[in-house]
Structures are given as structure tokens and as C-alpha cells.
Amino acid sequence: MLAAVYAFRPSTVNPWIRREVHLHHHKSSGTKTDLEERGINNGDPWGFKRLIMTGDNMLAVYLRPMTMMKTTNRYVHAQKNLSKTEKLKLKARLSASYAPFGHIHYALWHSFLLISVAKLAMKALGISQPKNSVWKLVDRSTKFYAVSIAAPNFLRTLSLHFTSSNLHYYGDVEDGNVVQQCQVWTDWRMKPLQAFCFNFAGTHAIHHFVVRDPFYIRQAIAEDCYPIMKENGVRFNDFGTFRRANRRF
Numbered sequence: 001m002l003a004a005v006y007a008f009r010p011s012t013v014n015p016w017i018r019r020e021v022h023l024h025h026h027k028s029s030g031t032k033t034d035l036e037e038r039g040i041n042n043g044d045p046w047g048f049k050r051l052i053m054t055g056d057n058m059l060a061v062y063l064r065p066m067t068m069m070k071t072t073n074r075y076v077h078a079q080k081n082l083s084k085t086e087k088l089k090l091k092a093r094l095s096a097s098y099a100p101f102g103h104i105h106y107a108l109w110h111s112f113l114l115i116s117v118a119k120l121a122m123k124a125l126g127i128s129q130p131k132n133s134v135w136k137l138v139d140r141s142t143k144f145y146a147v148s149i150a151a152p153n154f155l156r157t158l159s160l161h162f163t164s165s166n167l168h169y170y171g172d173v174e175d176g177n178v179v180q181q182c183q184v185w186t187d188w189r190m191k192p193l194q195a196f197c198f199n200f201a202g203t204h205a206i207h208h209f210v211v212r213d214p215f216y217i218r219q220a221i222a223e224d225c226y227p228i229m230k231e232n233g234v235r236f237n238d239f240g241t242f243r244r245a246n247r248r249f
Contacts, residue, residue, distance in 0.1 A: 006101060009156075011106070011109075013097045013102070014096070017094065021075070024078070029168065029173065032071070032074050034075075035071050035094075037165065037168050038068075038170070040057070040164060040165045041060060042168055042170040055161065057102070073091075108141070109150040111138065112142035112143060112145065159193045163190070164204065167182050168246065169246055172249060179234055182208050183235040183236060187239075199222075203218035203219050
């Protein structure tokens with residue numbers, strides 16, 4: 001099952017590696033060791049840089065190498081049950097998180113984007129496109145991949161990570177305090193994004209309380225859960241996090 005999902009979502013972290021990181025996310029969400037959420041820009045101030053990283057996982061690594069290195073080290077150090085050798089092996093696995101599909105995916109996607117920019121520039125400057133077979137092959141191949149796989153993945157990633165990286169709190173969350181970890185978005189203005197990630201921001205906080213249930217169960221029980229969550233301090237539509245870089249206060 002993981003292999004099938006990975007094949008259609010090559011822009012994501014290798015699911016066998018992510019499984020371990022995701023379990024830690026539930027244990028220590030919003031803390032400095034939360035590699036998963038830090039990886040999708042939680043804790044960064046909002047601006048153009050964060051926006052372009054939100055839809056592109058590889059840019060989120062390339063544009064923040066030191067941040068990701070420090071967060072990875074904190075995550076590895078937090079695995080108290082591992083020996084030094086096991087921690088080194090874990091670090092090696094994490095460094096290969098996007099292998100093999102991710103590297104191929106982003107090479108093709110970024111090539112398509114660069115070729116598209118080059119073609120626009122050539123048109124603006126009145127320069128003819130190369131007519132050699134290599135250019136034509138690369139142009140056709142990257143275009144086909146972009147339309148069939150990369151662009152849909154980009155839309156999904158942008159929608160999912162925009163919601164996820166903003167509904168999770170980061171930086172001043174008490175370790176293990178589930179009430180503080182997430183907020184719930186029910187605002188109508190978020191519906192376009194929610195449509196491409198199955199109302200993720202409306203139900204993900206439930207997932208933090210009951211981890212085992214799949215997304216469709218969470219959606220089915222959401223309306224019944226909301227009053228109870230509000231009574232117990234879970235925040236709703238706290239858009240001030242855009243100014244606070246995901247902090248609660």
C-alpha cells in the first residue's frame with residue numbers, strides 16, 4: 001500500500017522513513033524536535049520565501065540547509081532508546097528521505113519550470129528555440145511529466161502544506177500537550193484549499209487526539225467533535241498565526 005501511494009506522490013518523503021518521523025511528530029508536535037512540521041516551514045516568518053517553499057519540498061531543504069540540519073540533529077538526539085551507531089544509521093536514512101523517487105521527481109519538475117522560463121525569455125527576445133533532438137526530447141518529456149504527475153502533486157502539496165503548516169502551532173507548545181498542538185479551520189475562505197486536501201485543516205486536530213482513525217472517519221465525526229474541542233480549549237480559525245510564525249502567543 002505504501003509503495004502504491006508513493007508511486008503517485010513522488011514529491012513526498014519516502015513513506016517508510018516518514019512513518020518514524022510522523023510518529024515522533026505526534027509525540028512532540030510543535031517542539032524543536034518536530035522534524036516533520038519544521039520540514040514544511042512551521043516556525044518560519046511568512047513571506048515570499050515561505051510561500052514558494054510551501055509548495056515545493058525540495059526548495060524547503062535547499063533554501064534552509066542549516067535549519068534542516070539542526071532540526072534533524074535535534075530529532076535524532078531525541079530518540080533516547082537508540083545507541084550511537086543506531087543514531088548514525090537513522091541520520092543516514094533521513095539524509096536519503098527523498099531517494100529515489102523524490103530526486104527524480106524534482107529534477108523533472110524543476111527542469112520543466114526552467115525550460116518554460118527559458119522559452120518565454122527566448123520568445124521575448126526574439127530568439128528561436130533550439131531545434132536539436134536533445135532539446136525536443138527533454139522538452140516533451142518534462143512537459144508530459146509535469147502535466148500528468150508533477151503539477152497535480154504541486155497543487156496537492158501547496159494546498160496540504162499551506163493548511164498543515166499553519167494549523168499546527170510551533171515554538172511555544174508544551175511537549176505532549178495535544179490541546180496546544182493544533183487549531184481547527186472552519187472559515188469559508190479556506191474552502192478552495194480544503195477541497196484539494198479533504199478538509200485537512202477542519203479535521204486534523206481530531207487526528208492528534210485519536211491517531212489511528214483515517215481521514216474519512218474524522219470527517220464523519222467532525223461536527224460532533226467541534227463543541228467538545230472548543231470546550232476544552234482547542235482554538236478555531238486563529239489566523240493570527242500568520243503574523244506569529246506559528247506561535248500560540
